[in-house]
Amino acid sequence: MGHKRYHIKSACPQCGCSFAQVLSKEEIKERYGDTPNIELECGECMLKFETDRKSACPEWDDECRLKEGEA
Numbered sequence: 001m002g003h004k005r006y007h008i009k010s011a012c013p014q015c016g017c018s019f020a021q022v023l024s025k026e027e028i029k030e031r032y033g034d035t036p037n038i039e040l041e042c043g044e045c046m047l048k049f050e051t052d053r054k055s056a057c058p059e060w061d062d063e064c065r066l067k068e069g070e071a
């Protein structure tokens, strides 16, 4: 069993700079829990903004759906 890495991509609504992060499932759970929206902080203008988890990380959403299917 490997440790899958998830790519989270978004863009700051204020300055438009792109934002990318690679996190493990554990890191995501620790930071964002199970909420449908995740909070990100722009590295350029320090704006905190929320983004839809589905659009920020489609592969993560797929994984969640698979989990639900197993339950």
Ligand SMILES: [Zn+2]
Binding pocket: 012, 013, 014, 015, 016, 017, 042, 043, 044, 045, 046, 047
């Ligand atoms: Zn920004």
